[in-house]
Amino acid sequence: MRGLPDVARPLVMGVVNVTPDSFSDGGRYLGAEEAVAHGQQLLAEGADLLDIGGESTRPGAEPLAEDEERRRVIPVIEALHGRAGVPLSIDTYKAGIADAALAAGASMVNDVSGLRDPRLAEVCAAAGAALVVTHTVGAPKEKVLDHAYHDVAAEVAAFLGEKLELARAHGMEADRLLVDPGPDFGKSPAQTVAMLRGLPAVLALGRPVLLAVSRKDFVGALTGRRPRERLAGTLAAVGYGVDAGAHVLRVHDVGAVADYLEVRAALRGEVEVPADLRLPEHLRREE
Numbered sequence: 658m659r660g661l662p663d664v665a666r667p668l669v670m671g672v673v674n675v676t677p678d679s680f681s682d683g684g685r686y687l688g689a690e691e692a693v694a695h696g697q698q699l700l701a702e703g704a705d706l707l708d709i710g711g712e713s714t715r716p717g718a719e720p721l722a723e724d725e726e727r728r729r730v731i732p733v734i735e736a737l738h739g740r741a742g743v744p745l746s747i748d749t750y751k752a753g754i755a756d757a758a759l760a761a762g763a764s765m766v767n768d769v770s771g772l773r774d775p776r777l778a779e780v781c782a783a784a785g786a787a788l789v790v791t792h793t794v795g796a797p798k799e800k801v802l803d804h805a806y807h808d809v810a811a812e813v814a815a816f817l818g819e820k821l822e823l824a825r826a827h828g829m830e831a832d833r834l835l836v837d838p839g840p841d842f843g844k845s846p847a848q849t850v851a852m853l854r855g856l857p858a859v860l861a862l863g864r865p866v867l868l869a870v871s872r873k874d875f876v877g878a879l880t881g882r883r884p885r886e887r888l889a890g891t892l893a894a895v896g897y898g899v900d901a902g903a904h905v906l907r908v909h910d911v912g913a914v915a916d917y918l919e920v921r922a923a924l925r926g927e928v929e930v931p932a933d934l935r936l937p938e939h940l941r942r943e944e
Contacts, residue, residue, distance in 0.1 A: 661765075661787045661833050662706060662744050664865045664904040666927075667918055670746065671699030671911045672871065673709045673737075675729040689732040696737045703915030707741060708767055708907055709733055709758075710748030716800030726754050731761050738762025746789070750797055752776035759784040767867070767907075769842065770797050772820045775827045782828030789835045789867050790820045794843030801843045809848050810855020813838050818862055835905065837867040840894075846878035853894070856901045865904035870894035872909055892917055 662668060675692045696707050711729035712721040726749065734745055738761065747758035750770035755777055759766070765787040768777050772790055781788040792813045795801040806812050817836045824834055838859045840849045859866055870876065876890035877883065888910050895906055895914055899921070908914045922928045 661835065661865065662905075666922070667899050667903065668705040668905045669703055669911055669914050669918070670867070670905050670907040671696070671702075671704035671707050672907060672909050673699070673707050673733065674713070675709065675711045675733055676713045689729075689736070692733045693736045693740075696733070697740065699911045700741060700743065702912035704743065704911045706744040706746060706765070706905075707737060708746040708748050709737070709763070710767075711754075712749065714769055714797050716798055718798050720798070723751055723753050726751070727757055730754070731757055734758055734761040734763050744787075746787075750774065750777070752780050756780045756784075759786050765789065767791075767837075769793065769837075769839070771816070771839075772823055775823055778824040778827035778829045781833065782830070785833070787833045787835060788824060788829055789837050790817060790824060791837040791842060792816050792839035802845045804843055804848075806844075806848060806851075808855075809844065809852045810858040813852055813855075814858040814862060817859060821862065821864065831864070835865045835867050836862060837869055837907075840868070840870050841873045841875055844875075846875035849873070849875040850879075853897065853901075856898065856903070860902045866898075866902065867905040867907060868895070868898040868903040869907040870898060871907060888913055896921070 673692055673696045699707060709730055711726040730747065737745055744765055745763045746765035746767045747755055747763045748767045749755055750768050750773065752774055755766045766777055766781050767789040769791045771793045778788060794804045821834055825831060836859060838852055844852060871891050872884045872887045876887045876894060880887065880890045882890060892913065895917065906914060923930050
């Protein structure tokens with residue numbers, strides 16, 4: 658599958674980190690076999706697409722050589738491409754890795770650097786792939802908590818608008834571009850909350866919005882929870898984002914988010930509920 662997936666309904670993007678040092682699940686799926694098995698599990702839980710990354714963007718993480726990043730992610734993409742049946746995304750800010758990943762079967766590049774290297778747009782354009790453009794004010798792995806915003810939502814939208822123009826200038830078609838407002842990227846927790854409250858400014862750009870709120874620091878700051886304890890807070894942020902109009906939800910806890918969206922759609926009348934809907938026998942609790 659090439660290009661932008663159908664976003665007629667909110668899509669769940671499962672996170673596959675092939676890294677030893679990601680902030681919430683680093684090292685759990687470092688081997689290719691473990692990462693592929695994890696990707697298949699996320700698909701079974703309801704993922705609509707998978708985002709595969711080999712380099713942590715956690716602040717302070719060590720830079721990763723391209724050869725090592727390629728060694729981590731390409732076998733995983735090749736294996737999942739043959740089994741997944743859904744679009745695969747490569748989480749990278751390096752044009753060489755993006756090129757290799759698209760050749761191996763990925764159809765989207767998730768660039769968290771804010772298109773610092775416009776060659777990423779050229780690579781995606783040549784492959785007919787989709788590109789996610791993310792807002793940030795710092796370099797990858799740089800934690801910025803003191804950037805002064807006058808109106809964070811408006812400034813994020815303006816930045817993304819400029820980057821969309823840059824991507825188009827380097828060959829990208831508009832209908833293959835998504836935007837990510839970058840929760841926690843170049844923002845304090847309070848600034849992230851303010852940006853999310855102003856999400857309509859980003860939606861006004863007219864491109865699908867990828868929302869990456871899963872287990873983020875702003876959720877931890879609000880709840881006092883560690884990364885793997887932030888599911889409830891993540892679901893609250895996901896719900897807010899979907900109600901605001903977000904299109905793609907990048908999450909770790911795919912099953913919980915898929916269940917949330919399924920029940921939400923039923924209650925809102927967005928899907929048909931059979932008149933004879935019953936709880937299956939094996940799920941009935943014992944009296």
